[in-house]
Amino acid sequence: MENVINTDSPKQTLRNVTVGENVVIYDFVNAYECRIGDGSRIGTFTELQKGVVIGKHCKVSSHSFLCSGVTIGDRVFIGHGVMFINDMFPRAANAGGGLQQADDWQMVATTVKDGASIGSNATILGGITIGENAMVGAGSVVTRDVPANAVVAGNPARLISKKEA
Numbered sequence: 001m002e003n004v005i006n007t008d009s010p011k012q013t014l015r016n017v018t019v020g021e022n023v024v025i026y027d028f029v030n031a032y033e034c035r036i037g038d039g040s041r042i043g044t045f046t047e048l049q050k051g052v053v054i055g056k057h058c059k060v061s062s063h064s065f066l067c068s069g070v071t072i073g074d075r076v077f078i079g080h081g082v083m084f085i086n087d088m089f090p091r092a093a094n095a096g097g098g099l100q101q102a103d104d105w106q107m108v109a110t111t112v113k114d115g116a117s118i119g120s121n122a123t124i125l126g127g128i129t130i131g132e133n134a135m136v137g138a139g140s141v142v143t144r145d146v147p148a149n150a151v152v153a154g155n156p157a158r159l160i161s162k163k164e165a
Contacts, residue, residue: 069109079120086126
């Protein structure tokens with residue numbers, strides 16, 4: 001059974017967040033217009049933007065940022081301080097010199113498939129798919145798709161090993 005929650009307190013801001021059963025959202029989380037599946041945990045000082053989908057039985061560790069366009073499968077581990085990016089050409093101002101608005105840039109989606117793990121302080125560029133049961137090493141910068149069952153690490157992240165399914 002899913003519930004929609006709204007909370008605006010000194011310890012967290014949750015606006016139109018759809019949550020499954022047994023979801024734990026720790027203090028100092030900012031989340032709005034997103035979905036969190038059954039049994040998932042969201043760590044302190046995490047932001048979940050509009051449209052983010054988190055599957056069942058996931059762990060999103062503290063200080064992580066999941067921007068609009070991010071979809072997380074089931075049983076996914078997101079380490080501390082993981083950053084997702086959804087704008088391949090970020091700019092503060094538009095062509096007219098004013099601050100960029102929603103129509104001034106194109107959001108690119110990112111998908112993390114079931115069973116994947118992303119180590120602490122990794123950065124995941126927009127438009128990336130991280131395959132089933134893949135592992136991204138801590139501190140990696142993921143600039144291209146990661147195959148299922150692969151281990152990648154580094155800057156840019158490179159294939160370290162791949163096991164057969």
